[in-house]
Amino acid sequence: MSVQQTTLGQVRTRQAGMTFLSRISTEAVLMLGAIIMVMPFLWMLSTAFKTPAEILSWPPRLIPGSPTLDNFATVFTTAPFDRWLLNSLILATTSTVAILLTSAIAGYVLAKFDFPGRYALFMIILATAIVPFEVYMLPLYLSARRLGLINTLPGIIAPFLIMSFGIFFIRQNVIASIPDDLIEAGRIDGASELWIFGRVIMPLLTGPLSALGIFAFMQAWNQFVWPSLITNSKNLYTAEVGLALFQTGFTVNFGAVSAGSVVSVAPILIVFFLLRKQIIEGVALSGLKG
Amino acid sequence: MQKTSLKLTPLNRRRWLFAYLALTPVLAIYIFIRIIPIIQTFRISFYKWDLISKRKPFLGFANYIGLLQDRAFLISLTNTTIIAFGILFFSVPISLLIAVLLSKPRKLSPLYETMYFLPVVTSMVPATLAWKWILDAQYGPLNQFIGYFGFSPQPWLVNPKLAVFSVILLSSWKIIGYNMIIFLVGIRNIPSMYYEAAEIDGASILQQFWNITLPLLKPILLFVSVITVISSYNVYTQVYVLASDAQGSPGYVVRVLVYDMIENGFRYFRMGYASAEAVYLLIIVLILTMIQFTFLRNRS
Incomplete structure (x- = not known):
């Protein structure tokens, strides 16, 4: 009896020790991984504030010895970075507004209206959603050229006016959260369809629409391939394109390149830190709906 | 409805x-x-067209056949495939591990989630530039770091094989946070009674992972794997930024599909040829999508 009790006790102690040990090691692995994930950002930030001499000094240090703003001055005096940021902002804002409008109306109509051609339209949106942008960007470029949209802001923005996923996302939300009776009640009261959409439906969709809006904004801000194809005049570059070409002229000036990176990434990171919870939850939601 | x-x-x-x-x-x-x-x-894709001339001779499948004998295209296809599956190979197991470790809410969970997710929201050009600097052969901290372990400095961005590896490394870093979040949702949706039952039976953490988490996570694992590979086949920006320098010869070290396509279209003005290349890219994406649909349909 007593022998058995000791063993049980020993097992329990060992288990408690194990859980404590595994908890500590789990924490250590997570922390180490997380530090590796943010290291490139810290490095970029630190380099942006270093003097040229310190950047090239060996061994490198994470905290700048004598912080300087010279690199940021170089960025704004040698390149129209303010203009590039403005272009990115115009692209992202216009794209977001357009995607919200088109997704809301199309998502609502596809969810609540039964009309001839509904299924065909749904299939068109689904089928084109699978095709990556890179596959059809050449003909898109040719169309833009024919319409005289090369080197114009509308040309940069045009491909980002709709988002297939946005339409599906709103459609799902309407189906899940808006009862038919609500729409019927409006109709019985004699309200027009447009009024019902604008005054009854839209206010109920603020949650999903703001999640979608954050995505649309970040997606547009991060675009690179299309803006780089359709622009060749410095004043029309977005922050992404401008930075990519800016760095080719400053191969050895890591300070200026890092400062430029910090400037172009700052707006999107501010949005991320302000809306961190919604963004991560949004990905969790959308990813599973694919 | x-x-x-x-x-x-x-x-x-x-x-x-x-x-x-x-x-x-x-x-x-x-x-x-x-x-x-x-x-x-x-x-x-069925025509020969240089973007300027009025003549557009019909070629049938000649562009498609020509591509299969084109060294540059084949190298691009190989590189892109290696990169896409390399990203899958690195990012999926790591993000799954992180998700498993994060599955039970802990005090620092929000901090970890934010830190792992940060690269996902960062735009590609600055993210790549940060890495370009880290990987720099002469002044980069990575070479210094591996120096501590007795390794000699490596030309990460100049040697073609190492450059492919660098693209895989940086792309995996960027996508891990996204995959992690999707896994995390999947794991948290697994009813806790399975784990409670397993614990009563004395199953170890590892056994619980193999016998409960992994089988129940299969559809999500497939979903994450397929979208990782699909999105990686479009790799372009990383390569453009990593390989470009003051001499202006981007993309020669690591040639990828989208890069080759843009060059055929806009540098050599072979629109038909470039379009055929785009169709090949689409076929690859469709095959991957079909694999996923078939699997999901078989389950339900």
Whole structure:
């Protein structure tokens, strides 16, 4: 009896020790991984504030010895970075507004209206959603050229006016959260369809629409391939394109390149830190709906 | 969904009118920026066209056949495939591990989630530039770091094999946070009673992972793997930024599909050829998508 009790006790102690040990090691692995994930950002930030001499000094240090703003001055005096940021902002804002409008109306109509051609339209949106942008960007470029949209802001923005996923996302939300009776009640009261959409439906969709809006904004801000194809005049570059070409002229000036990176990434990171919870939850939601 | 009949009654007419009026602008945008360009890609791929001349000789499948004998295309296809599956190989196991470790809410969970997710929201050009600096052969901290372990400095961005590895490394770093979040949702959706039962039976953490988490996570694992590979086949920006320098010779170290396509189209003005290349890219994506659909259908 007593022998058995000791063993049980020993097992329990060992288990408690194990859980404590595994908890500590789990924490250590997570922390180490997380530090590796943010290291490139810290490095970029630190380099942006270093003097040229310190950047090239060996061994490198994470905290700048004598912080300087010279690199940021170089960025704004040698390149129209303010203009590039403005272009990115115009692209992202216009794209977001357009995607919200088109997704809301199309998502609502596809969810609540039964009309001839509904299924065909749904299939068109689904089928084109699978095709990556890179596959059809050449003909898109040719169309833009024919319409005289090369080197114009509308040309940069045009491909980002709709988002297939946005339409599906709103459609799902309407189906899940808006009862038919609500729409019927409006109709019985004699309200027009447009009024019902604008005054009854839209206010109920603020949650999903703001999640979608954050995505649309970040997606547009991060675009690179299309803006780089359709622009060749410095004043029309977005922050992404401008930075990519800016760095080719400053191969050895890591300070200026890092400062430029910090400037172009700052707006999107501010949005991320302000809306961190919604963004991560949004990905969790959308990813599973694919 | 209201089960209204599809007959043209006055009531239906009013509703249909609204539906069509509301959808017309959306459909018009779709036609202009998606449907026409997609159809055009197929059409142009059967012609020889230099973008300027009026003559557009019909070639049939000659562009497609020519590509299969084109060294640059084959190298691009190989590199892109290695990169896509390399990203899968690194990012999926790591993000799954992180998700498992994060599955039980802990004090620092929000901090970890934020830190792991940060690269996902960062735009590609600055993210790549940060890595370009870290990987720099002469002044980069990575070479210094491996120096501590007795390794000699490596030309990460100049040696073609190491450059492919660098692209995989940085792309995996960027996608881990996204995959982690999807896994995390999947794991948290697994009913806790399975784990409680396993614990009573004395199953170890590892056994629980193999026998509960992994089998139940299979559909999500497949989903994450497929979208990781699909999105990685479009790799371009990383390569453009990593390989470009003051001499302006981007993309020669690591040639990828989208890069080759853009070069054929806009540098050599071989629009038909580049379009055929785009169709190959589409075929790859469709095959991957089909794998996923078939698997999901078999389950349900």
